[in-house]
Amino acid sequence: MNESFREAIIKLQDNKFLSPEPEVALVNFFDKPFDNAVATARTCYSSHGIISAEQVSGELAPNEEREAVQQKRDDLARSIYKAGHHTTFQHAQFQFAIANVSRQFIWSFLHSHPFYNSEQVSQRYVHVDPAQMAIPPLTGKALELYQKTIQFQTQQYESLTQLLYPLVANEYQKRFKQIQNKKAQSAIRKKCQEVARYVLPVATFAYLYHTISGITLLRYWRVCQLEDVPFEQKIVVGKMIQFLLEKFPEYQAILEEPLNENEMTKFQGGTVTAETKSINQQFREEFDAQLGGYSSKLMDYSHHAEATLASAVREILGWPQAYISDGAAIELVLNPEKNRYLGETLNLSTHSKLTRCLAHVHYVFKKKISHAGDSQNQRHRMILASRPSLNAFSFDEPDYVLPVLFQQDATLSKQFHEIMDHIWDNICQLQRLEVSKEFISYLFPNAVAIRMTESADLMNLHHKHAMRLCYNAQEEIWKASLDEASQIRAVHPQIGKWLLPPCGLRFHARTKPVCPEGERFCGVVVWKKDLSEYTRVI
Numbered sequence: 001m002n003e004s005f006r007e008a009i010i011k012l013q014d015n016k017f018l019s020p021e022p023e024v025a026l027v028n029f030f031d032k033p034f035d036n037a038v039a040t041a042r043t044c045y046s047s048h049g050i051i052s053a054e055q056v057s058g059e060l061a062p063n064e065e066r067e068a069v070q071q072k073r074d075d076l077a078r079s080i081y082k083a084g085h086h087t088t089f090q091h092a093q094f095q096f097a098i099a100n101v102s103r104q105f106i107w108s109f110l111h112s113h114p115f116y117n118s119e120q121v122s123q124r125y126v127h128v129d130p131a132q133m134a135i136p137p138l139t140g141k142a143l144e145l146y147q148k149t150i151q152f153q154t155q156q157y158e159s160l161t162q163l164l165y166p167l168v169a170n171e172y173q174k175r176f177k178q179i180q181n182k183k184a185q186s187a188i189r190k191k192c193q194e195v196a197r198y199v200l201p202v203a204t205f206a207y208l209y210h211t212i213s214g215i216t217l218l219r220y221w222r223v224c225q226l227e228d229v230p231f232e233q234k235i236v237v238g239k240m241i242q243f244l245l246e247k248f249p250e251y252q253a254i255l256e257e258p259l260n261e262n263e264m265t266k267f268q269g270g271t272v273t274a275e276t277k278s279i280n281q282q283f284r285e286e287f288d289a290q291l292g293g294y295s296s297k298l299m300d301y302s303h304h305a306e307a308t309l310a311s312a313v314r315e316i317l318g319w320p321q322a323y324i325s326d327g328a329a330i331e332l333v334l335n336p337e338k339n340r341y342l343g344e345t346l347n348l349s350t351h352s353k354l355t356r357c358l359a360h361v362h363y364v365f366k367k368k369i370s371h372a373g374d375s376q377n378q379r380h381r382m383i384l385a386s387r388p389s390l391n392a393f394s395f396d397e398p399d400y401v402l403p404v405l406f407q408q409d410a411t412l413s414k415q416f417h418e419i420m421d422h423i424w425d426n427i428c429q430l431q432r433l434e435v436s437k438e439f440i441s442y443l444f445p446n447a448v449a450i451r452m453t454e455s456a457d458l459m460n461l462h463h464k465h466a467m468r469l470c471y472n473a474q475e476e477i478w479k480a481s482l483d484e485a486s487q488i489r490a491v492h493p494q495i496g497k498w499l500l501p502p503c504g505l506r507f508h509a510r511t512k513p514v515c516p517e518g519e520r521f522c523g524v525v526v527w528k529k530d531l532s533e534y535t536r537v538i
Contacts, residue, residue: 018143019135019205022232023099024239026247032057033092033214034250038073041080041088074253081254089215089254094244099207101236102134104442106206107375108228108390114381115216120208123372123446124194124474130154132205136231136439142430149426149443153201156419160196160412161189167409168192171538175523191538194474195405199419202371203442217244218255225258228391229438234258277394284399287451290366296480298487299453300364305492306330309458312357327494333357334462334498336509343509345502345516349459358459361495365454365484370401372446373476380464385454390444391437398424400447404475404537420445462499469501471522471536482534489531503527 030036035053042051054060058069080088101110103123111118133150135143168191173179179188212220217240224230224237244251291297302308310326313333317324324332333354336342341352349355367385369377378385398420406413423445430440456464461484467473468481489496500508503515507527515521526534 020100022101022236025097026243027097028095030092034248037088038077077253086215090213092214095211100205103204104202105229105232109233111378117211118208120206123197125190134203142433142435156199157196161192164192195403198447199445201443225260277396280394294483296365296367296483299366302361305361306494308360316353330494336505342505343511347463359457361458367454368451369476371448374450376474377477382460383456385452387452390441395427399449465499466502
C-alpha cells in the first residue's frame with residue numbers, strides 16, 4: 001500500500017470510540033480478484049477463448065515483460081472503471097468477519113442496499129450483554145448522561161425480560177398446552193428477550209459475517225463519510241480497504257477518494273429550532289394520518305395488474321386469450337397446485353420463466369415500523385424503501401412503536417411508555433448540550449419509529465409474504481405483511497388469494513411436510529385458516 005492511501009485511511013480513523021473499536025477481518029476472498037476483473041473484461045473481446053488471471057497478472061510473461069503487462073492491466077482497469085463498465089469488478093467476492101459494530105451502523109449502512117449477504121447475531125434469540133454498547137467520543141456531562149442512559153436501557157431490558165414471562169407463558173400455553181419442559185421454557189425466555197429488546201439502544205453491538213463484491217466495497221469507500229453514522233462508517237470501511245490494499249495493492253489503480261459532505265446536497269439538519277420541531281411534527285402527523293390505522297398502507301399499484309399478469313403468462317406459452325382466460329392464466333402461475341415451483345423450499349422464482357411474470361406487477365406501501373422490525377424487514381433486499389435519514393429529524397419528542405405484547409397488559413404498557421419518556425428526556429438533554437445528532441441517535445431505542453415508502457414487484461413480494469406471514473416471523477413484519485396481503489386481496493382478489501405463508505403454499509402444492517419448520521412449528525395449523533382469521537400476540 002502506498003503512503004497516500006495509508007495516510008488517507010489513518011486520517012479517517014483518527015477518532016476512536018470510547019468503547020472497544022470495531023473489529024474487521026478479511027476471512028475469504030478470490031485468489032486474484034483484480035486480475036480476474038481485467039481477465040473477464042478482455043475475454044469479452046478475445047478471439048482465443050478465455051483469458052486467465054495469470055495471463056493478465058504477467059506471471060506467465062518473461063521477467064523483463066512483466067511490468068509492461070501489469071501496466072497494460074492497470075490501464076485497462078482504469079479505462080473500464082471510468083467508463084462505468086463495473087460488472088467485471090463484481091465477480092470477486094470478499095467476506096469480512098465484523099464485530100463491535102452498532103445496530104445503527106448495520107441498519108443505516110451495511111444493510112441499506114441490495115448487494116450484500118450477512119449473517120449476524122440475533123437479538124431475538126441471544127441475550128444481550130449490557131457491556132456491549134458503542135460509546136462515541138464524548139466528554140464531561142455529555143458522556144456521563146450518555147452512559148447513564150445506556151445503563152438505564154439495559155437495566156430495563158433485564159427487568160422486562162423477567163416481567164414479561166407470565167404473559168408470554170400464558171400465550172404460549174394457548175398454543176402448545178405444555179409449558180413445563182425445558183424446550184418450552186427456553187422458547188418462552190427467548191420470546192421475552194425478543195420483546196424486551198425494544199427498550200435497548202441501537203448502540204447495541206452486533207457481530208456478523210458480511211460478504212460483498214469488489215464493486216460494492218469500492219462503493220462503500222466512496223460514500224463512507226456521508227449519511228447517518230459517518231464516524232463509525234469511516235472506521236469500519238477504512239479497515240476493509242486497508243485489508244484490501246495490503247492483500248491486493250493493484251486496486252489502487254482505480255480507488256477513488258471518499259466523497260465528503262461539502263460535495264453533496266446538504267439536507268441533514270443542524271441546530272434544532274422551533275421551526276424544525278414544528279416541521280417534523282407536521283410530517284409525522286401527516287404520515288400517520290395517511291396510514292389510516294394500518295402499519296403498512298397500500299398507496300399505489302398496477303391498476304391493470306391481473307390483466308397484465310395473465311397476458312404475460314400467455315406470452316410465455318404462446319396461447320391466445322380465447323384459449324385461456326385471465327383467471328385461468330393467473331391460477332397457472334400463482335396456484336401452487338399448478339405451479340409446483342411455489343411449493344419448493346428453495347426460492348426458484350427468478351429461475352422459472354413462468355414465475356418471472358410476477359415481476360410486471362407492482363405495489364407501493366407507506367409503512368411505519370420500529371427500528372428493530374425494520375432491521376429484519378430490510379433484509380428483503382429486492383424490496384426497496386425510502387428510509388429516513390435520522391439526522392435530518394429533531395429528537396425532541398418520544399416517537400416509537402408499542403409492541404403488541406405490551407398492549408395486552410395495562411401495567412406493562414404504562415411501564416413501557418414511562419421508559420420511553422425517560423429515554424427521550426435524556427436525549428433532549430444531550431441535544432441541549434449540543435451533542436451531534438449522529439452520536440445522540442445511538443441512544444434511540446429499538447422501538448423508535450421508522451416511516452418510509454416501500455415499493456415491491458409481485459415476484460419479490462410473494463416470496464417475502466411466504467416468509468413473513470409465517471407465525472414464527474417477527475410480529476411487526478408479520479402484521480405489516482398481513483396488512484399488505486389483505487389490501488392486495490381487496491383490489492386484486494385473483495392475485496391476493498395466493499399470498500400465503502409457506503405452509504399454505506406447500507398445502508396447496510401437496511408438499512410434505514406441510515410446515516417446513518420442523519421442531520420450530522408455531523403450534524397453529526395456519527394452512528387451514530383464511531387470511532381474515534390470522535391473529536397472534538407472540
